[in-house]
Amino acid sequence: MITVEEALEIIISTTRDFGSEEINLSDSIYRILREDWHADRDLPPYNRVTMDGIAIQYQTFESGQKTFPIEGVAAAGSIQMTLQNPLACLEVMTGSVLPKNLDTVIRYEDVLIKNGTATIQVDQVTKAQNVHFKGEDRLSGDLIIPKHTKISPAEIGVGASIGKAKALVAKLPSVMVLSTGDELVKITEQPAAHQIRRSNVYRLVTTLRAYKIDAASDHINDEPEEIRKKLEGYLEKYDVIILSGGVSKGKFDYIPRILEELKVEKLFHKIKQRPGKPFWFGQYKNQCTIFALPGNPVSSFLCMQRYFLSWLEISLIGSRSARPYGILQSDVYFKPDLTYFLEVEIGYNDKGQILAIPKKGNGSGDLANLVEADAFIELPRGRNEFKKGESFPIYFYR
Secondary structure: OEOHHHHHHHHHHOOOOOOEEEEEHHHOOOOEEOOOEEOOOOEOOOOEEOOOEEEEOHHHHHOOOOEEEEEEEEOOOOOOOEOOOOOOEEEEOOOOEOOEOOOEEEEHHHEEEEOOEEEEOOOOOOOOOOEEOOOOOEOOOOEEEOOOOEOOHHHHHHHHHOOOOEEEEEOOOOEEEEEEOOOEEOOOOOOOOOOEEOOHHHHHHHHHHOOOOOOEEEEEOOOHHHHHHHHHHHHHHOOEEEEEOOOOOOOOOOHHHHHHHOOOEEEEEOEOEEOOOOOEEEEEOOOEEEEEEOOOHHHHHHHHHHHHHHHHHHHHHOOOOOOOEEEEOOOEEOOOOOEEEEEEEEEEOOOOOEEEEEOOOOOOOOHHHHHHOOEEEEEOOOOOEEOOOOEEEEEEOO
């Protein structure tokens, strides 16, 4: 049995690049960018009006002029106009090109327009106000978004503005999620007294979907030959296999033995943690990584959050993001010499700090308690008492 830190080091050593693919920009949300995005022209590309109003030469206002004859109207989308009379003004709309020979915009709310004349109603005007100047944000060729960025709606908006109809992104691994156990029935069935509905596979598949992985799923009964036959095929077909159940010491826990018979290299089995101690991890021909998670729902869910998502992030990005810490809101006592992943509800104080409110359930089988919490807090082994006010790593799942 190894420590959490040792397990994570082994898991990270198996991360790999699955390549890149080009997809439509509109489909790239939450994918990992694999190219630098540069401005294809100055941003903004012209001196842009930011308020509906009138445009003037500032020096005329500074010299005391407040009333201006209106020469015309500059609409958004029209070519740049030119002011002919330096003592006049042009009406301008938000998004339009600032007309030539003008440098300042006064919004309509501060102007009285009557009989083709605009009179400024305020005493203070600042030169160049309400003008977004060409290249003020970025110059043509400037790096706007670096590779390895996770694409959000903000990046999609920028990509559209620089003509990126396609995005080169990290290719996602192909994943098979397998549930095991004769006690499990479909969610559409009415379970007998000795049965339960399959829930782990839904929880794991939807976790992957949040990371844009459209995983396949299947169920295997506790029959050695069925397990062997299905695993043999899936090992050759998928980049990742995530199993739920059948990895402990029970008489029907065949998974570890059959994986090793199929020449899957066992990298570890069992971690000094609670929940999730029976976790089995291995590799097949350096082409398929196997996460054989415990069957108890909280255990499998925790291992997915703590280990698989770290493995995925490094495979796609090449590094791990900084881990947030939460402040315990009550004392916790835990006797076993194991790393303890405790379910917590999340709150925030007036300093913006993360508050972790313990929501201890009834063990690793209490899946209902997961809906009472928002995250796991990682309490290190080697001590029994964890005091209110102490900070520890947080793993959000909500």
